[in-house]
Amino acid sequence: MGKAYAYTGFGGPEVEAFIDRPVPEPGAGELLVAVRAAGVNPVDWKLRTGYTRPGAAPTALPAVFGSEAAGTVERIGPGVEGFTVGDAVFGSTIAGAYAEHALLPVGIAAHKPQDLSFADAAALPVAAATAYDGVRQLGLPTGATLLVTGAGGGVGVAAVQVARAQGLRVVGVASDGKKDLVTSLGAVHVVSGPGLADRVRAAAPDGVDAVFDLVGGEVLEAAATLLGDRTKLITAADREGVARLGGSPVVRARTAAVLDEVAALAVSGVLRPHVTAVFPLERAAEALRAVEEGHARGKVVIEVGA
Structure with a gap:
């Protein structure tokens, strides 16, 4: 049996609990990983x-939290090539990452570079890969201006860095408390809140060429007014809203190749995961509250094993 942090129903924090569950058995094309960080x-x-990802099957309860992990391979499922027991790996998980053990499908798992910590590797499969996919999807030329909303969060921090590395000018929307973080990444900071569109126009008088939204709702709507070409409006936060406004959701590649690419960026120093808070598994609730309540600066990680 292994410890995991799960939700036992749909609702608020009151449905969260630690559970003991059998160690998963890897199926075809899967790795069983002893989790070091999530x-x-x-x-x-x-x-x-109760939110359901588009096309996803109904959630079976209890459901373990988390979809990105780094750790070491303990067992290998049938048909797996390129991995051996003891390998340090990271990737997207099946059936949860806030746990002592997790399953990784080899199609979205990669070897962890030696120079990358487990905590930093665990910050890449969702946040950094989403940022990488989104910036690539926009396909902006060098010198173009990109507006990133939610620029102080895990995906936003990565998106700003990836965009800057590609020669883009970035305007980052975040709370006033995250100004230093956003500007340290090379973006022009614009404070969030009412009047956002006017502040962006003042910060970028020549206009913005694209919007990478990570907030949704009213922020997405305000950002959309800044674009003449709504095909350059993408979001990872509000699929319904962006469709109504003429934009698109971020198209995720979800491949091992993308994980290798973002890991290489991290090792080179081009992409810093900015893990700013680390909690042990026993404090998983606190880690989740930091993100849910919007207080997190950068990326929050749960450390599981030593």
């Missing part, structure tokens, strides 16, 4: 409220 993302608490 990334915390907004989608974790959203799934707890």
Whole structure:
């Protein structure tokens, strides 16, 4: 049996609990990993409220939180090539990452570079890969201006860095408390809140060429007014809203190749995961609250094993 942090129903934090579950058995094309670190993302608490990813099967309860992890391979399922027991790996998980053990499908798992910590590796499969996919999807030329909303969160921090590395000018929307973080990444900071569109126009008088939204709702709507070409409006936060406004959701590649690419960026120093808070598994609730309540600066990670 192994310890895991799960939600036992749909609702608020009151449905969260630690559970003991059998160690998963890897199926075809899967790796059983002893988790060393798990990334915390907004989608974790959203799934707890009953949100369902498009095309996903109904959630079986209890459901373990988390969708990105780094650790060491303990067992290998049938048909797996390129991995051996003891390998340090990271990737997207099946059936949860806030746990002592997790399953990783080899199609979205990669070897962890030696120069990358387990905590930093656990910050890449969702946050950094989403940022990488989104910036690539926009396909902006060097010198173009990109507006990133939610620039102080895990995906936002990565998106700003990836965009800057590609020669883009970035305007980052975040709370006033995250100004220093956003500007340290090379972006022009614009404070969030009412009047956002006017502040962006003042910060970028020549206009913005694209919007990478990570907030949704009213922020997405305000950002959309800044674009003449709504095909350059993408979001990882509000699929319904962006469709109504003429934009698109971020198209995720979800491949091992993308994980290798973002890991290489991290090792080179181009992409810093900015893990700013680390909690032990016993304090998983606190880690999740930091993200759910919007207090996190950068990326929050749960450390599981030593």
